[in-house]
Amino acid sequence: MRNRRNASLLNFFSLFIIFIILFSFIRSGQMNNYYSNILVTVGISIIMAVSLNITSGLLGQLALGHAGFMSVGAYTAGIITKSLPDMPFAFSLAIALLAGGILAALFGFLIGMPALRLKGDYLAIVTLGFGEIIRVVVENLNITGGAAGLSRITRMSRALAVDKKMSAAIQFGVVFWLMVIVVTITFTLGRSRHGRAILSIRENEIASEAAGIPTTYYKLFAFTLGAFFAGIAGGLYAHQIGLLTPRHFDFNRSIEYLVMVVLGGMGSITGSIVSSAILVSLPEFLRGFADWRMVIYSLTLILMMIFRPSGLLGTKEFSLSKTVHKIQKFLAKKFVRKERKPKLPFVPNYDVWEGKPVLTVENLGIRFGGLVAAENINLHVMNDEIVGLIGPNGAGKTTVFNMLQGVYVPTCGSITLLGKDIVGKSTYEIASSGIARTFQNIRLFKSMTVLENVKVAFHTRMTYSPLSGITRASRYDSEERGIDIRARELLHVFDMDDVADENAASLPYGMQRKLEICRALATNPKVLLLDEPAAGMNPTETAELMDTIRRIRTRFSVAILLIEHDMSLVMGICERIYVLNYGHVIAEGTPEEIASNEEVITAYLGMSNKDNKEDKAC
Structure with a gap:
C-alpha cells in the first residue's frame, strides 16, 4: 500500500x-x-x-x-x-x-x-x-x-x-x-x-x-x-x-x-x-x-x-x-537489503457436505437438432470423492461437463448441487454456486501474469464496486491485499510461488495445467471438474499430477470428477468410475470392476475378451 x-x-x-x-x-x-x-x-x-x-x-x-x-x-x-x-x-x-x-x-x-x-x-x-x-x-x-x-x-x-x-x-x-x-x-x-x-x-x-x-x-x-x-x-x-x-x-x-x-x-x-x-x-x-x-x-x-x-x-x-526504482536499485545496488515477504498460513474456507452427494445428475440428456449427444445420464459424486468419467473419443464426456457448467442447457433431466437444482443457470452463476472446471485445451489468460490468472477467479468472492476500484477506497485496498495473500498461498500449495509474476504463456506445459487447476480452486468450489488434465504430459508429469490431485482432495475437501484417457491415472486415483459410450452410461463401479467389464472392453476395443479368445483359437 x-x-x-x-x-x-x-x-x-x-x-x-x-x-x-x-x-x-x-x-x-x-x-x-x-x-x-x-x-x-x-x-x-x-x-x-x-x-x-x-x-x-x-x-x-x-x-x-x-x-x-x-x-x-x-x-x-x-x-x-x-x-x-x-x-x-x-x-x-x-x-x-x-x-x-x-x-x-x-x-x-x-x-x-x-x-x-x-x-x-x-x-x-x-x-x-x-x-x-x-x-x-x-x-x-x-x-x-x-x-x-x-x-x-x-x-x-x-x-x-x-x-x-x-x-x-x-x-x-x-x-x-x-x-x-x-x-x-x-x-x-x-x-x-x-x-x-x-x-x-x-x-x-x-x-x-x-x-x-x-x-x-x-x-x-x-x-x-x-x-x-x-x-x-x-x-x-x-x-x-x-x-x-x-x-x-x-x-x-x-x-x-x-x-x-x-x-x-x-x-x-x-x-x-x-x-x-x-x-x-x-x-x-x-x-x-x-x-x-x-x-x-x-x-x-x-x-x-x-x-x-x-x-x-x-x-x-x-x-x-x-523506472525510478530500477535506477535507484542500479545506483545503490550494494546498499539495498532484500525485504523478506510476509508468509501467512493458508486457511481455506470450504464447506463440507457430509452423508449426501454433493452433485447428483438424473436422466440428463441433450439434443442438437436431430442428434442425441447424451441421454439418460445418471451419476452422483460424494464429498471428498474422486470419480472418473471415461469412454472412447466422441462418447459425450465433455458434453456432460458443458451441461454441468451451464455452457449447454440440457434438453431433459436435472443437475442438483448441494441440494439445489442448477439447470438453467448461466456458467458464471454455476461457478459461484460451487462447480469449477479445467479444460481439455488449456484456457489461460496468457497475456496476464500467473498471479493475475489466479486473482481473476477470486472475483466472485470480492464485493468492492467499480467506483471503489477507481478511487482506491479503503475497501478496495483491504480486499486486494487479502486476495493477493490468498492467491500467493494457493500458488505456494502448487509450488508455483516463484513464478507468480511471470506471464502465463511463458510457463512449460505441465505448469500451465497446474495453473489452470489452481485458478479453478480459487473460486472455492465444492466440485472440481478436470477435463483430461494429463493430456500431453510425459510419465513424470503425469505422476506429479496424480500426487497433485490427491493433495487437492485432501487439502481442500473438494469432490473431483475427471475425464481422462490415461488409464493408469484413472485406475490409480479414482474410487469410482462411470463409462460413457455414444452418450449413454454403460457401466459404473470400482476400477477393478470396470477393468473386467465386458461391455467396457467392447466399447474400447471393438470386441470382448471372449471374442478375442475365439479369434485366437481360429
Missing part, C-alpha cells in the same frame, strides 16, 4: 510539474496559439484513444464506429452551451460536457446490448454501421444544423478569461486535467477486480465465465464507459473548434483513433498516450517538408507496423515509479 501511495504521489508531482511549465509558456505567450492548439488536440486525442482502448484493447472487441459517440457528445455539448448564453461559460461548459458524456454512454449502452452478442469481424461491421447511422441522423436533424453543421459554438480559447492568453492557458488546463482524470480512472479500474474481469474476457471468454465472471455485464460496462469518455472528448472538441459538421465524425475519424490504439499497443494505456501525441504532432512538425510530409508520416507508420506489429508497448504499461 505504501509503495502504491508513493507511486501515485510521484506520478502526480511529475504531471503537476509538466502542467506548470506548459501553462506558463502559454500564459506568457512564449508558446503561440498554434502550438497550444496542438497540445489541446493531443489531449483530446488521448482521451479518445484511451476510451477506444477500453473496448478494443482491454476488452478485445474491435469497434469501428467510435467517432459516432464523439459526435453525440460534441453536438450535445454544443447545443447546451448555445442554449445557456446567460450562464457563466465555465458552468455551462461543465454541464455540457457531463451531458454529452451521459448521452454518448446511453447510445453506447443501447448499441452495445445487441452488438456485443457478436464477435470479431461481425462486431466490427455492426459498430461501423451504427457509427455511420449516427452520422447520417445528425446530418438530417434541424437541431444539429443539418449538413451545414452547428456553428457559433463558444470557443474555450476565447471565453474562459478576458485575456486571450490566459483563456488559451485555461483551455489547455481544462483539457489536460480532464485527460489526466480519464487516464487515471482507466488505469485504476484496470488494476481492480473489475479490470481483471474485463481482461480475462479478452484473453478467453469461455474460461472467464467458467471462473465466475458475468461476461455480458462486463462487456456492456466497458463499452458504455468507453462511449462516456468519447462523449466528453467530443464536447471538448466542439468548444475547441467552434464549428461542427457531420464530416468531422465520419469513418475516417474512427480509423484515425483506431490507428492510435494499434500503434500504441492494444491494451496499453500509456501506449495510447504516446501514439496519440506522435500521430497528432508529427504531421504538424513535418509541415516544413511540404508535399513530402505525408509520405514521411505514412512511411513511419508502415515501418512501425513491420518492426513492432504489437505496437509501441504491446500490452505493457510504462511505470514511472518502477
Whole structure:
C-alpha cells in the first residue's frame, strides 16, 4: 500500500510539474496559439484513444464506429452551451460536457446490448454501421444544423478569461486535467477486480465465465464507459473548434483513433498516450517538408507496423515509479537489503457436505437438432470423492461437463448441487454456486501474469464496486491485499510461488495445467471438474499430477470428477468410475470392476475378451 501511495504521489508531482511549465509558456505567450492548439488536440486525442482502448484493447472487441459517440457528445455539448448564453461559460461548459458524456454512454449502452452478442469481424461491421447511422441522423436533424453543421459554438480559447492568453492557458488546463482524470480512472479500474474481469474476457471468454465472471455485464460496462469518455472528448472538441459538421465524425475519424490504439499497443494505456501525441504532432512538425510530409508520416507508420506489429508497448504499461526504482536499485545496488515477504498460513474456507452427494445428475440428456449427444445420464459424486468419467473419443464426456457448467442447457433431466437444482443457470452463476472446471485445451489468460490468472477467479468472492476500484477506497485496498495473500498461498500449495509474476504463456506445459487447476480452486468450489488434465504430459508429469490431485482432495475437501484417457491415472486415483459410450452410461463401479467389464472392453476395443479368445483359437 505504501509503495502504491508513493507511486501515485510521484506520478502526480511529475504531471503537476509538466502542467506548470506548459501553462506558463502559454500564459506568457512564449508558446503561440498554434502550438497550444496542438497540445489541446493531443489531449483530446488521448482521451479518445484511451476510451477506444477500453473496448478494443482491454476488452478485445474491435469497434469501428467510435467517432459516432464523439459526435453525440460534441453536438450535445454544443447545443447546451448555445442554449445557456446567460450562464457563466465555465458552468455551462461543465454541464455540457457531463451531458454529452451521459448521452454518448446511453447510445453506447443501447448499441452495445445487441452488438456485443457478436464477435470479431461481425462486431466490427455492426459498430461501423451504427457509427455511420449516427452520422447520417445528425446530418438530417434541424437541431444539429443539418449538413451545414452547428456553428457559433463558444470557443474555450476565447471565453474562459478576458485575456486571450490566459483563456488559451485555461483551455489547455481544462483539457489536460480532464485527460489526466480519464487516464487515471482507466488505469485504476484496470488494476481492480473489475479490470481483471474485463481482461480475462479478452484473453478467453469461455474460461472467464467458467471462473465466475458475468461476461455480458462486463462487456456492456466497458463499452458504455468507453462511449462516456468519447462523449466528453467530443464536447471538448466542439468548444475547441467552434464549428461542427457531420464530416468531422465520419469513418475516417474512427480509423484515425483506431490507428492510435494499434500503434500504441492494444491494451496499453500509456501506449495510447504516446501514439496519440506522435500521430497528432508529427504531421504538424513535418509541415516544413511540404508535399513530402505525408509520405514521411505514412512511411513511419508502415515501418512501425513491420518492426513492432504489437505496437509501441504491446500490452505493457510504462511505470514511472518502477523506472525510478530500477535506477535507484542500479545506483545503490550494494546498499539495498532484500525485504523478506510476509508468509501467512493458508486457511481455506470450504464447506463440507457430509452423508449426501454433493452433485447428483438424473436422466440428463441433450439434443442438437436431430442428434442425441447424451441421454439418460445418471451419476452422483460424494464429498471428498474422486470419480472418473471415461469412454472412447466422441462418447459425450465433455458434453456432460458443458451441461454441468451451464455452457449447454440440457434438453431433459436435472443437475442438483448441494441440494439445489442448477439447470438453467448461466456458467458464471454455476461457478459461484460451487462447480469449477479445467479444460481439455488449456484456457489461460496468457497475456496476464500467473498471479493475475489466479486473482481473476477470486472475483466472485470480492464485493468492492467499480467506483471503489477507481478511487482506491479503503475497501478496495483491504480486499486486494487479502486476495493477493490468498492467491500467493494457493500458488505456494502448487509450488508455483516463484513464478507468480511471470506471464502465463511463458510457463512449460505441465505448469500451465497446474495453473489452470489452481485458478479453478480459487473460486472455492465444492466440485472440481478436470477435463483430461494429463493430456500431453510425459510419465513424470503425469505422476506429479496424480500426487497433485490427491493433495487437492485432501487439502481442500473438494469432490473431483475427471475425464481422462490415461488409464493408469484413472485406475490409480479414482474410487469410482462411470463409462460413457455414444452418450449413454454403460457401466459404473470400482476400477477393478470396470477393468473386467465386458461391455467396457467392447466399447474400447471393438470386441470382448471372449471374442478375442475365439479369434485366437481360429
